[in-house]
Amino acid sequence: NQLAGLHRTDGVVLLALQTLAGSGDLSRDLAANLLETIELEPGTPLLRSDLPEAGPRLQDILDLSQPFEVEVRDGFDYWMSPDEELTPEIKEELEDLADSLIDTVKLDTVDSAYWCRMGAKEFLRWSMPYDEDAVINGIARLHAKRESSIDGSKFLGAFRSCGIVIPVWELVRGTEAEDISAPAAEFWKSLKAAIENTEPLDSNERRARAGIISRQITLR
Structure with missing residues (x-):
């Protein structure tokens, strides 16, 4: 996605997280894009091709005392301001983009877990x-x-995106989001305790860790 940011005509500022170029410091990249997008005239996109110079990182310019709430959308209509008139061509393009999305549902029983259907x-x-x-x-x-x-x-492995590690499980065929919500909450009790365990790994655990690491990929 070459679009790094968008200042909508109604004043709403949108910031893209996954772009093609980066300095290696994602937090700095996002902060630079956000600050520049805010200064754009409403209705103007930010197309960044150069890398930012040294400056504040994202956590330096956001109010971290405010809650961070994730909302999953099933289309890209949020790119447009509610008062903008959509031409038939734009509607068709937005519909085509929506058809390419992976079906995703955020679980409400645990933090940051998402059910997905792929094929x-x-x-x-x-x-x-x-x-x-x-x-x-x-x-x-x-x-x-x-x-x-x-x-x-079945636990498959993990990938990284935007500096966050994301473990992935393949669910029993036909499992819906509501089916996995309660089991995920119960599993989190064990996982949380294991994450907080600071004892050295034993030999079996080290082998398991090596297998997980070997399957990791990073999405940019």
């Missing part, structure tokens, strides 16, 4: 805003004991 399979993607090593070690502890499954699911 004929269902998955649970669980964003972990915790230290990556602690998360991987925690899952390795459970995996070594064959306790990394959630209600019959």
Whole structure:
């Protein structure tokens, strides 16, 4: 996505998280894009091709005392201001983009976990805003004991996106979001305890960790 930001005609500022270029410091990149987008005239997109110079990072310019709430949308109509007139061409383009989306539902029983359907399979993607090593070690502890499954699911591995590690489970075929909500909440009790465990890994746990690490990928 080459569009780094958008200042909508109604004054709302949108910031893209996954773009093609970066300095290696995602927080700095996002802060630079946000500050520049705010200064744009309403109705103007930010197309960034150069890298930002040294400056504040995202946590330096946001009010971290405010709650962070995630809202999952099933289309891209939020790109447009409510008062903007949509031409048939724009409507068709937005509909085509919406058709390409992965069906995603945010679980309401735990933080940052998302049920997804890709093709004929269902998955649970669980964003972990915790230290990556602690998360991987925690899952390795459970995996070594064959306790990394959630209600019959299969733990596949993890990927990184925007600096966050995201473990993934393949769910039992046909599982809906409401089916996995309660089991995920119950599983979190074990996972949280494993993440907070600071004891050194034993040999079986180290082997499990090595397997998890070998399957990790990073999405940019």
